Each structure stands twice: as C-alpha cells, then as structure tokens.
Amino acid sequence: MAAHMTPEEFRRYGHEMVDWIARYWENLENLPVTPDVRPGEVAARLPEQAPETGEDFTAVLADLDRVITPGMAHWQHPAFFGYFPANTSGPSVLGDLVSAGLGVQGMLWSTGPAATEVETVVLDWLADLLDLPKRFRSTSSGGGVIQDSASSAALVATLAALHRAGGGAWRTEGVRREYTVYTSTQAHSSIEKAARIAGIGDRNVRLVEVDEAYAMRPDALRAALDADRAEGRIPALVVATIGTTSTTAVDPLPEIGEICREYGVWLHIDAAYAGAAAVCPELRWSHAGLEYADSYCFDPHKWLLTGFDCDAFWVADRAELVQALTVLPEYLRNAATESGEVIDYRDWQVPLGRRFRALKLWFVLRWYGAEGLREHIRSGVATAQRFAEWVRADERFEIAAPHPFSLVCFRLRDSNASDDSGASDDSDAANDSDAANEELLRRVNATGQAFLTHTRVGGRYVLRLAVGAPSTQERHAAGAWKLIQAAADDLDAG
Template sequence: MATHMDAEEFRRQGHAVVDWIADYWSGLRDRPVTAQEPPGAIAARLPAAPPEQGENFEQILADLDTVVTPGLTHWQHPGFFGYFPANTSGPSVLGDLVSAGLGVQGMLWATGPACTEVETVMLDWLAQLLDLPARFRSTGPGGGVIQDSASSATLVATLAALHRAGGGDWRAQGVTRRYRVYTSTQGHSSIEKAARIAGLGDEGVRAVEVDELLALDPVALRTAITADQAAGVVPALVVATIGTTSTTAIDPLPAISQICREYGIWLHVDAAYAGAAAVCPELRHTHTGLEYADSYCFDPHKWLLTGFDCDAFWVADRAELVETLSVLPEYLRNAATESGAVLDYRDWQVPLGRRFRALKLWFVLRSYGVEGLRAHIRSGVELAAWFADQVRADERFELVAPHPFSLVCFRLRAGDESSAALLARLNATGRIYLTHTRVAGRYTLRLAVGSPLTRKEDVFDAWRLVSELADVADQADSDQL
C-alpha cells in the first residue's frame, strides 16, 4: 500500500523535478516550437484506467519526456512569437512551488493573514512600479487584487458596473432592465463572454467603430450612448483597451473617460498585455487618462516574467466592488471580518477560494528589481522595432499597424493567400511560431517578442526565415496561375 511522501522523499524527488525543469529550459532551443504529434497521439499513450497500486516516482518523471513534452506547444521557447508572451521565470516557478507547498486557502484574511497582506502590498508595489493613479492604492479608497486572468477582471468589472447602473437593485433582483456594455470593434472576446455570464447576452454589447489607428472613436461612442439612452437602454460599462489583441492599438482614454464621467458610466481599462510596458517611464504615455478609470487590469503573466495565472486588477472604490459581490454565510463569519479592519479578497472575485498567488509575484519583483524588469521590457520593444525595420525595408511586405510595444503586424503585399501560405510554411518548420489576425478584413501575420529566452539572434533568424519562405510562397502562387 502506498504511503504519503515523507519530507526526505519529497526533498529527493523535489530536487529531481527542479533538475528536470532546468534541463527542459536548457534544451528548449533544440526542440521544435510546436507539437509534432497528430491529434489523439498523447491520449493513446496513457493507460485506459488509473493504476491499482502506486507507481515509482522516477517512472512518473520519466514519462514527462515520453508522454507530455512531445505533445506541447512550448510557450517559453525562444522561437515562440505567437499570440502574446506567456512568460514565466525561475523566481516565479519557485514562488509557485512554495505556494503549493504551503497549501494556504486565502479566501478570508482570517484563513491566511499573510496571504492577504502580502497580496495587498504586492499590488501596491505594482501600482507604484507602473505609476498608476493614487486612487488605485490600498492606502486610499481603492486597491488591487490578483485575478486569474483579464477575462475574470472584465467579468468582475461588468458586475460592479451593473450594480452601479442599477442603483443597487441589480444585486437583489438581477437584470430587470436593458443594459449596455461598450467597447471597440477591436475589444477582447472576454468582454462579450462577461456580458453573457452577467445575463446581458450578446446584444448587451455594442461594438464601437475605430479610427485609422484601430483605436476606439470617441465620437462614435458618444453617438452610441445617446442613441441607447433614447431607446430606454441604460449605459453601464465602457471597456477601453491599452494594447488590443490584434494590433496593440491604444484607445484614447482622456476622451473616453470624459464621456464616461458625463454619463456616469463605469470605465474599465484592459491593458492585459501592454500594461507591463508602463514599468518603463518612456512608455507610460500610453496610460494617459487612466486617472479617471473606475478599474484597470494587466497580466504580469504575459510580459512581466510571472507564470500564469496572475492578473493584477485595481478598483478606484473597493466599497462598490465588495457591495456587488459580498455574500457572507454564517460559517464564514469571524471576528476579523466583523471588525472591518481587514480585506477579505473573496469579496473581490467570483470564486470563494484563493491560492497564494502573490508569492510568485513577490519572488519576481524582488529577484529582478525595477531595473531588471525594465530591461526585459525594453529588450522586447527593441527587438520588435528591429524586425519592423526589416519589414519596412522589404518591398514584398508591408506593416499593417503601429508597433508601440513588442508586437509587429505585417503581411505580404501579394495578398491574403500568399500571407496565409507564408504563415503555414513558417510554422511547419518547427523553428518559430507565429499567429495571425485580420485587419480591415485582410490576413495579417503577428510576431510578438517576449520570451526571456529570446535573444537578438533568435529574432534575426526569424526574419531570415520569413524572408526566405516569402520567396517560396510567391513562387508557389505563381505556379498556380
């Protein structure tokens, strides 16, 4: 009969696991970026039923190499340029390990005082690091909390906005009126999903037109709000974006916030990817106007070396959020909560339970320091700018949008079919991985720099491969004519 792993056995096997991770990172450059297995191949290697007797841990660890890693897309690979970065780092992994070992359930201050207080301070540290408005600090009426993702942050902001727009009736009666959420046509899909979960449905979201830079048009926003009010619809929430998913467009916060103040609408700012850039003073201009927002979020788990899941979410008035979400059954009552002197983060999120996620953030901030984090962001911006220069200088290509951060959007002038064929050939090499979007209806390639393992030579090699395979794509198109 299997026994619980004692401290000495855990120590031995833990060392082996850390060694395995270190070897995995060291060997990433030699692996293909994406899985080379067909669908179902990994599942076929797994037994049809769980083992009757406990297995040797060494065998479990060995199976990572034979079962798991062949079926992975390697997000930490130096040639991974898809989607947005999903960074992790040594300090983050070790912080997660400590969190897992402690096994703290931090739903209330009383169930883990350090879990709550370290998180509060870390969110204040981040607010200082990004130079966020003072109203988001815990020393005032606002404060921050870690959500699992920007999607959850948007959902929580949506619920708080409905509570405000409904005059408090929403919490008791639900959606009894027609409410509207506004975002640009480039806004993230999580905004639509949040509206569905909140009971508004897809029709509860109005996609507002954008300008030539793909940023939300304030004139179109005002027109939409006015029309909705005339039709008896209650404007509840505007979600503005700093760094849209497709192209990293930046919505004009000063003009948007002015409209929200006029109409009393909750303004949530989604900077999931690009918020990390604000650690660099020269990039903080992208956040101009944030001082009037009701809530704001960004993902340290994207570009700030902190492993998933870790979304930093702030509100200007935490009382509104707590009033929206708080449910206090008798079994959770305790003296600390009743005193009103503590924060209970269960009231700041949808789930009740919480992990000690602030530990990995604490480890990262202390290990890298402000200068180390700035160096990481600046490296990504510089490498992306170099890649954009190569695109700009090559008459076969065109840049599709500005690149204020570390994402470059480009395409072949030959058209959609050639661009799609190029992306397929690039990803089939296993050497790099890019993703795509559509801008103004046209197929567009996206190259996002961000992995801490990515060096100059990796971006140089990526451009060399893009250039070489562009000729192949053009030749293939010519052969079909």
Template sequence: MTPTHMTPEEFRRHGHAVVDWIADYWATLGQRPVTSADPPGTVAARLPAGPPELGEAFERILADLDTVLTPGLTHWQHPRFFGYFPANTSGPSVLGDLVGAGLGVQGMLWATGPACTEVETVMLDWLAELLDLPARFRSTGTGGGVIQDSASSATLVAVLAAVHRASRGRWRGEGLDRRYRVYTSSQGHSSIEKAARIAGLGDTGIRTVGVDPDTLAMDPAALRAALEADLAAGVVPAAVVATIGTTSTTAVDPLPAIGALCREYGVWLHVDAAYAGAAAVCPELRWSHAGLEHADSYCFDPHKWLLTGFDCDAFWVADRGELVEALTVMPEFLRNAATESGAVIDYRDWQVPLGRRFRALKLWFVLRWYGVEGLRAHIRSGVALAARFADRVRADNRFEVVAPHPFSLVCFRLRADDRTNAELLRRVNAGGRAFLTHTRVRDRFTLRLAVGSPYTREEDLAETWRLITGAVPDEPGGRA
C-alpha cells in the same frame, strides 16, 4: 509499491530531481521544435487506459515527462515562440509557486490566511507604484488591488460592479429591471462579450464602437453617438471597456477623451491593459496610460510580459466598497471576528469564486529578484527586438508593416492576397522552427510576431526572418 504519503526526505530527494529536470528543459528549449508535429490524440494514446492499482516509483513518473508529455507540447517559453502574446515565466516565479503549493493555504478570508491576504495587498500596491498608477488605486485610500486568474475574470468582475452601480443595486435583489449595455471597440477582447452574457445582459448587452481607421483605437465621437442612441431608446449605459494594447494590433484607446465621456454620462470605465500594461514599468512607455485617472477599474497580466507564471492578473478598483457591495455573500459558516471588525480585507468579496490560492508569492519573488531595473530591462529588450524586426520587414518591398508597433508586437503581411499570406504562415509554422499567429487588420489576413520570451535574442529574430523570407510562395497571388 505500497501506497504511502511522501515523507519530507522523499520530497526533498524527488524535488531536487524535478528542479533539475526543469532546469535542463529550459537549457535545451532552443534545440526543441516550438510546436509538436503529432496529430490529435497522440498524447492520450500514450497514457494507460486507467490509473495504476498501486503507486509507482517517482523515477518512472519523472521519466514519462520526456516520453509522454514534452513531445506533445507547444513550448511557450521557447525563444522563437512569437504567437498570441507571451506567457512568460521565470525561475523566481516557479520557485514562488512551489512555496505557495507547499504551504497549501486557502486564502478566501483574511482569517484563513492573514499573510496570504496582506502580502497580496502590499504586492498590488508595489505594482501600482511600479506602473505609476493613479493614487486612487492604492489600498491606502478608497481603492485597492487584487489578483484575478486572468484579465477575462477582471473584466467580468468590473462589469458586475458596473451593472450593480447602474441599477442602483437592484440587479442583486429584483434582478435586471431595464436593459443595460456595455461598450467596447471593434478591437476589444472577446472576453468582454462573454462578461456581458454572464452578467445577464445577453448578446444585445454589448455595443461595438467604431475605431479610427489609421490607429484602430476607439473613436470617442462614435462612443458618444452610441451612448446618446441608447439613452434615447431607454437603454442604460453601464460600462465602457477601453483597451491599452488591443489583442490584434496593440492599439491604444484614447483614455482622456473616453474618460471624459464616461464622467459626463455617469458610466463605469474599465481599462483592459492585459498585455501592454507591463510596458508602464518603463517611464518612456507610460504615455499609453494617459487618462487612466478617469478609470473606475484597471487590469494587466503580469503573466504575459512581466516574468510571472500563469495565472496572475492584477486588477485594481478606485472604490473597493462598490466592488464588495456587488459581490459579497455572507453565509454563517464564514462569519468570524476579523471580518466583522471591518479592519481586514476578505478577497473572496473581490472575485467570483470563493476559494483562492497564494498567487502573490510568485509575484513577491519576481519583484524582489529582478527589481525595478531588471523588469525595465526585460521590457526594453522586447521592444527593441520587435523594432529591429519591423525594420527588416520595411526593408523588403515584398512586405508591409500594417499597424503601429509601440510595444513588442509587429503586424505584417506580404503585399499579396489573403490566401498567399495564409500559405506563408502555414509554411513558417510547419517545421516547428518558429511559431507565429495571425489576425485580420482592416479585413486583411495579417501575420503577428510577438516578442516576449526572456530567452529570445537577436539571432532568433534573424533566423525567423530568414525562415519567413525563405517560405514566401514562388508565385504570390494578386496584390491586395
């Protein structure tokens, strides 16, 4: 085959075939095993040792999706994928991504893609309204929002801005002149520790704060004690990272009390709501965001529970000037009249990379297709399904629910030792009929079931519960 560029007509024909393939994939998800049984290296072994000398027919490329790719996948959109947290996508999101890829815009500056920048600004304002975020996060005031690739990047950017503020800008010039510290609970995400390392604070730049033993939420009294101890030792408190919906159990840190402490001590407050932030589209679940008006920054992932394909983290700051001052670098080749006018947003100054793609398109498509009520229906469905699953767990005296489940994650375990619970999880996942993950809650091995796929129905939870109860080891170990 002679290598040529794909013509618009060829793209139209092959594009239709790809859309048909994706639609067929979605339609048959429930019939597939959730996880692959192939050992490591299987997919690589199916691939040739090197690239083809000549281009191949597109039909052959498409056929290999079925023979090479899908047998080696964990199917995150499967109705019985209950691991980690959901990573939803949807038809509108995929089509929005397709348009963005087709446009091929590089939106590092307003000047390199005015529509790319302005649609993103408006979408983040739409989301702020949808979640009823504080007015200080809107672009119409001193704040504003931007799309990061993940909550990990949002946390890093927040920590960089916080250290910039705490050092009064010295970290950009002379470098870190003193020891600075970031605080989070023992349930905080591992990305917080990584952010402190990247910011130059080192492993000692993180202070782990104790939690309430019942709720597993950050203990404000323990936070105050940590702040006082560090100040006495000459360490500068730079940032507190509070969590709405921790990864292990979806615990909600008490933002009103934490926010008051941050204000008292002059510390940047970043709120990580990567998973559970989507719940705030429902008015009855906005209790989890009480106290958010104290935050300097906040993020959540539409790519987790809000039907927008990975990657798409929504990140807001109350004062965009502080963020830009911390991150901006202006080489001569980027100078342009629009930037120098001060009338536009250049999102390259709101993130670590220079380049950025048109992520806002898929968000625009999703918000317009589903509307407010459609998104609320999706969240409420997940919460209701999880609640009914928790009822099943509580009705069986062999099991226990080990943490509150305000959203769509249920943490549960057998009333047995850790080894027995680990064996139960292995058996449940072994056949590919469902997929769960685990954590440790109060130092006990705990199973996690996270509902989120738009394809999940009541019968999927019922089948999974039958699978779980049928996989209980015959002679459980000693009671925990």
C-alpha cells in the same frame, strides 16, 4: 494503499524535479517550437485506466520526457512568437512551489493573514512601479487584487458596473432592465463573454467603430450612448483597451474618460498585455487618462516574468466592488471580518476560494527589481522594432498597423492582379494576397523553428510576430525573419 510521500522522499524527488526543469530550460532552444502530433496521439501514450497501485516517482519523471515534452507547444521557447507571451521565470516557479507547499486557502484574512497582506502590499508596489493613480492604492479608497486572468477581471468589473448602474437592484432582482456595454471592435472577446455571464447578453454589447490606428473613436462612443439612452436603455460599462489583441492599438483614454464621467458610466481599462510596458517611464504615454478609470487590469503573466495565472486588477472604490460581490454565510463569519479592519479577498472575485498567488509575484519583484523588469520590457520592444525595420526594407512586405510595443503585424503586399483587359480587380488581388499570406504562415510554422499567428486587420489576413519570451534575443527574431523570407522566395518561385 501507497504511503504518503515522506519529507525525505519529497526532498529527493523535488531535487530531481528542479533538475528536470533546469535541463528543460537549458535545452529549450533545441526543441521544435510546436509539436508534430495529431489529435489523440498524446492520449494514446497513456494507459486507459488509472493505476491500481502507486507507481515509483521515477516512472512519472520518465513520462515527462516520453509523453509530455514531445506533445507540448513550448511557450517559453525563444522562437515562440505566436501569441502574447506567457512568461515564467525561476523566481516565479519557486514562488509557486512555496505556494503549493503551504496549501493555503486564502479566501479570508483569517484563513491566511500573510496571504492577504502580502497580496495587498505587492499590488501597491506594482501600482507604484506603473505609476497608477493614487486612488488605486490600498491606502486610499481603492486597492488591488490578483485575479486569474483579464477575462475574470472584465467579469468582476461588469458586475460592479451593474451594481452602480442599477443602484444595487441587480443583486436581488436580477438583470430586469436593459443595460448596455460599450467597447471597440478590436477589444478582446472576454468583454462579450462577461456580458453574457452577467446576464446583459450579446445584443446589448455595442462594438464601437475605430479610427485608422484601430483605436476607439470617442465620437462613435458618444453616439452609441446617446442612441441607447434615447431608447430607454441604461449604459452601464465602457471598456477601453491599452494594447488590443490584434494590433496593440491604444484607445484614447482622456477623451473616453471625459465621456464616461459625463454620462456616469463605469470605465474599465483592459491593459492585459501592454500594461506591463508602463514599468518603463518612456512607455507610460499609453496610460494617459487613466485617472478617469474606475477599474484597471493587466497580466503580469503575459509580459512581466510571472507564471500564469496572475492578473493584477485595481479598483478606485473598493466599497462598490465589495457591495456588488459580497455574500456572507454563517460559516464564514469571524471576528476579524466583523471588525472591519481587514480585507477579505473572497469579496473581490467570483470564486470563494483563492490560493497564495501573490507569492510568485513577490518573488519576481524582489529578484528582478524595477531595473530588471524594465530591461526585460525594453529588450522586447527593441527586438520588435528591429524586426519591423527588416520588414520595411523588403519591398515584398508591408507593416499592417502601428507597433508601439513588442508586437509587429505585417503581410505580403497585394499582388497586381489584372483581368484580360488589363483592368485591375481589387477583390481578386486581395483574395490572392490573403491566400499567399496564409500559405506563408503555414510554411514558416511547419518548419518547427518558429511559431507565428495571424489576425485580420482592415479585413486583410495579417501575420503577427509577438516578442516576449524571457530568453528571446534579436538573433531569434532574425532567424524567424530568414524563415519568412525563404518561404516568400519559395512562393515567388512557385
């Protein structure tokens, strides 16, 4: 049996590991954004069985270069524009290192007082930075907690909403009555998944129609609520979005909030990507109406320089959340919990166990400060707006949706397809245009010099360029635009 790594060995190899990460960041721009590998190719580089005896750690380090790096999509690459960013940063990585070294299981206050109290304070700090309603603070009726993702936040919000709608009966009886959930056609798929897991089911999820800006229509929401009530169903949850995945549309929270208050329905706000923008006062317009929300979340791990996983989730009434989720077996009973003076975050989430995720967020907030975070957000927004200007200036392209943050949706314009009689065939033109845009995206991504993704907006195939990596500058967006124009030139020539 190999001996445990000694503190001295850890110190030596830890220095080498930090050096490796630093070199990776230094050389990142020189790597292809996405790997040129086939399915199974990475696995083929690994032995079929685990080693019988321990290996020297230098061999592990060597395989980072031989196996891992060539098989990675490099999310921190400055030309990674495909999805909403998965930011990390030096202070975040160091915070994760400390968390791993401490090895805390912070399920209860008593199992890690510092883990609990730092998280509470840091979520209050973050609420202040975003100017969230006062009732979301731990000093009021609510409070914040770190979930692993906005998907888990949606599930927790769904369970709390069921608890309220059913008067707590679902805890003991299950979901026997027919509860309904409402969100827009543009909302994230996690809302539907949460309804499945909670026992509500797909057929009771109402996808509400959107307006020309792809935001939820309040009149359509009201009509859906009335229809379900008339059929004896119980509306439990409305999920509004600040920054939808496809286009970053912002649902009209004041109108939706008034409806939810009138109907007594739990309102959850999913701001997974765009919530970070509220650190900038000029972008807080997107949060107008947040005072109606029963719960709200955003992901610091998307656009706020904190490594995955870190979703910040707040509730206006923590008592409702705890009542919905708490289970206290004998082996978890302790004096601190019984006193009622502490927060046990195990009651704020689905799993029992939890690690010290607040450390990396604490490190990030202290390193960058509010000014540094605002600079990062503003840089991403400015770069995206500049890219949109380049798109508008090329008559072959069009902007496909509003772009208030750092995502731009665009496409090649429809061709003027005609039949032999000269009459325009709109469906053929649309199909040809979709195929051209799909081929354009394939050619750009095949270069390995940039990575974009697509969505469908109004039924049309649309390209997405999302800015947000910490090292992305305007020159990287300009480089991507040159690749796009070159690919369009080739399509024109073909």
